[in-house]
Amino acid sequence: MPFISITIGVILLLVLMMFLKVNAFVALILSSLIVGLLEGMTPLAVMTSIQNGLGSSAGSLMLVIIFGAAIGKLLTDTGAAQRIATTMVKVFGKKHVQFASVVTAIVVGIAMFFETGVVVLIPLVFSIAIVAEVPILYIGLPVIAALITMHGFVPPHPGPTAVAEIFGANIGKMMIYGIIIAIPSIIIAGPLYTRLFSKEFLEVEAPKGLATDREFTEEEMPSFSLSILTAILPIIFIFFKTIVEVAAPNSSIKGFTDFIGNAGTALMLTFLISVFTLGTRNGKKIKDVMETFAESVSGIAMILLIIAGGGAFKQVLVDSHIDKYIAGLMMHSTISPLILTWLIAAILRVSLGSATVAGMTAAGIVAPIAQKAGLSPELLALAAGAGSVGFSHVNDAGFWIVKEYFNMSMVKTFKTWTALTSIIAVIGLVGVLLFHLVV
Known part of the structure; x- marks a missing residue:
């Protein structure tokens, strides 16, 4: 039974990490191996699946995380992050800085993948929290709530867009409906849910290299315009690609915009530009900037490994065809197609970890039924998106990204990240x- 295999794998992972204190990467690989064997895969097939998962997960995120960390380190070490933080606090006041951060994350989340948005915004979250004198998670939790909600609900993100195509939904309508539904989801899962925790609980220690205790003088910090331009440049690149895809998909410049709008390329180009804007322009030598780069990479090496391990765990679940088992169980259900779509996506999300796989599989199962029922394809697509972002746990790379970037324990990550994604889904x-x- 697949559910028994998954349960055993998750319990084993938790025991290894929480009680035996085994390194997260090692625990993920061992748990992946056990789940694969329990599902009847041969030892060689399991190891192949693990290797594929390691490669696909690390490969797709490596440029994003490495260059994102480097940009964050430059923003932090040059005082640019402090400049952005002090300006935001000055304009909005300490009382409203959480609201300003959420609005920023919503805008960023329209154009950026969740993982990219986290990498870009986390250094600013740390700086804003320090300047505003509030706990890091007071800013951080609402920001990641906004990013994951936009990632799951709003095209042109790949998951919602692919699901929209399966249902034949209108992208423009889905964007409008998605944003309207996303706003209360973000408010409840972010700012309101955060208020349930004590100030002490919301305080975490930033990972080494992603924040600094140094306080820069006014003269040492770059201008706000230069600082914010450097920080949002990846967003501009990605947004430009998105505009061309929607407005002029057959344009001659689409090849160019696809290149600069790729998340890894956008962050790499931004880093190269920031070498000048925050580095040599301010008197730093190339050698000094490269030392900053090396320090940033060494600080996130374990984060990369753990994310790759999460990818291996997910891949074993996918390759053991648990999704087909679940699809077979739900195929002949008499539940409303809207609820059924959400339910299948949620079950697949819990089982497989991948929001994209969960949403697309749910859409593929329900689409034939939904066509006969005459329901709004946009709402069906959003039901799949809502179910696919919820209940994130140890088989989801996002779980590990949030855990490691906020330096949280397993229990704290479940109480914060897993809970807020579940609230968003509901x-x-x-x-x-x-x-x-x-409608």
């Missing part, structure tokens, strides 16, 4: 059902 379904009453 509020998203409620929003879809309410929309269904009027």
Whole structure:
């Protein structure tokens, strides 16, 4: 039984990490091996699956995380992050800085993948929290809530866009509905949920290299315009690609925009530009900037390994065809297609970890039924998106990214990240059902 295999694998992982204090990467590989064997895969097939998972996960995120960390380190070490933070606190006040951070994350989340948005915004989260004199998670949790909600609900992200195509949904309508449903989901899972925790609980220690205790003088910091331009340059590149894809998909410049709008390319180009804007322009030598780069990479090496390990765990689940087993169970259900779509996506999310796989599989199963029912394809696509972002746990790379970047324990990550993604999923379904009453 696949559910038994998954349960054993997750329990083993938790025991290894929380009680035996085994390194997260080692624990993930061992748990992946056990789950694969329990599902009847041969030892060689399991190891092949693990290697594929390591490669695909690390490969797709390596440029993003490495160059994102380097940009964050430059922003931090040159005082640019402090400049952005002090300006935001000055403009919005300490009382409203959380709101300003959430709005920023929503805008960033429209154009950027969740992982890219985290890498770009986390150094600023640390700086804003320090300047505003508030706990890091007071800013951080609402920011990641906004990023994951936009990632799951709003095209042109690949998951929602692919699901929209399966259902034949109108992308423009889905964007409007998605943003409307996303806003209350973000507010409840972010700022409101954060208020349930004590100030002590929300305080975490930033990982080494991603924040600094140094306080820069006014003269030492670069200008706000230069600082914010460097920070948002990846967003500009990615957003430019998105505009061309939507407005002029057959344009002659699409090849160029696809290149600069790729997340890894966008961050690499931004780093190269920041070598000048934050480095040599301010009197630093190339050698000094490269030392900053080396320090940033050494600080996130274990994060990369753990994310890759999470990818291996997910890949074993996918290769053991657990998704087909779940699809077979749900195929002949009499539940409303909207709820069924959400439910299948949520179960697959819990089982496999991948939000994209969960949403697309759920859409593929329900699409034939939904066509006969005459339901709004946009709402069906959003139901799949809502279910696919919820209940994130140890088989999801996002779980490990949040855990490691915020330097949290397993228990704290479950209480914060897993809980807030679950809230987003439930509020998203409620929003879809309410929309269904009027659409």
